[in-house]
Amino acid sequence: MNEWATTFPVAATRRDLLLGAAATIAALALPTYADAQTSNTNQDETKDTAMPFIKIADDVEIYYKDWGPKDAQPVVFHHGWPLSADDWDNQMMFFLENGYRVIAHDRRGHGRSSQTWTGNEMDTYAADVAALTDALDLKDAIHVGHSTGGGEVVHYVARAKKGRVAKAVIIGAVPPIMVKSETNPGGLPIEVFDGFRAALVANRAQFFLDVPSGPFYGFNRPGAKVSEGVINNWWRQGMMGGAKAHYDCIKAFSETDFTEDLKAIDLPVLVMHGEDDQIVPIADSAPLSAKLLKNSTLKTYKDLPHGMCTTHPEIINPDLLAFIKS
Template structure:
């Protein structure tokens, strides 16, 4: 098993597949690197080295009490880049993982990074404030945390229906895949699950968008009910200097599963440019 040890002695489970130009995939909340496996397979077959890892507190990584703020999480990413020897890296962040990309670009000056991609990302700022009037209400995130504390398994059963756009008629993913995602989410510690909600909901990345000094691909579904495109990727695309936004019409949040073939093609096309 590949393990990377961070400066605070947290052990991160890492998958390092293939060879060629490196692509690092960062998963969303409340998932692990397992959620990226469809794209990882396709990227390796296309000639890329694919590195993915489980965020601290999630999946097969260790579960410390602290370190779920974006400064520490970006330091974890820096440790992965340094200890794998990856250079000329493309960072791909899904949902919460987009925040780690942003904080790495600002806090670590984008060292070794040549491209970035943000998929269904939380950037630039989720929370409603007087200077962010279209954001989500604090009460929504407070309610999420209370529901997680009360019955985490029940919460995730409902959460993933919205995540994958499942409705009375729509069924873009199988029941079995839903169950798999719920099992991945339940691998995380309760502490990590809650603290990461606080981090991705309250961290303001607006001043960090200018730190993206490399070509950046942004992909987001127009029917995303988990991270609405209007308050996220459309705003991020305006603030990131070399950004290209691709909107998936009618698509929900979980694009790595609902639109996996199109997502893989768009990522490979971007990597080849």
């Protein structure tokens, strides 16, 4: 017989352990009446600290952040592929400190939102944004989009209800259209995007390290100041999303033609682009978008990369603020 059993009878040991555990759980799980009253009293005060979602008609849940005074002018941020609202942390903190209400959401299939296998295209993305702005009743908002998020902004603003949008900003954005064709000879060949899809399917985790380690932030350039934290954060955000949604989104950001959207927008739009953008080459994007827009300001940045909002917020944030205040 086991020597522990001779010293402590098995039945008694189990009974005592169960009774002790039950008493401990009860003490932890059942608050006093005073504690319960406090919890109920503070419920309204703390409910906005929970993870907020809106549910779209197809039962998709869209995660969003909403910080700052509800009566302040809203600035809405739209992230790039394959990231999340977290990619805007620096800008959200900056504008929060400057008195704005700041909002960012995880696009469907990305981040904390539902990992959809359908609806991963620009029409649905824009409809999701409209549902979010309706749910929060945002008025005179400034919409800021980076990369794929810039396409989402353009597609939404061209269809937005009157009074919802005051201005827009697109940064390193994919419009007018990325893929090469007879009508867009300066675009990237479809084989580039086929390569993205193949790499994602083969080893998404490695692909999502290779992109931020190299061209996204310009860390592949001589003398670049590489940040392992930034690379790991990009990977973390990407791996939170769904592989199918990320796969579909490659087509959405590369093959959607935003020409008519750009022509339809008459609100002020700031077009910002890094001249060393290796993801969305500037020659086939920002200048063309600025020409199609009725009321645009084009601002380019020598030597800055695609992810310049992260690598150079001390340059980008003041320019954003100046445009919004102008």
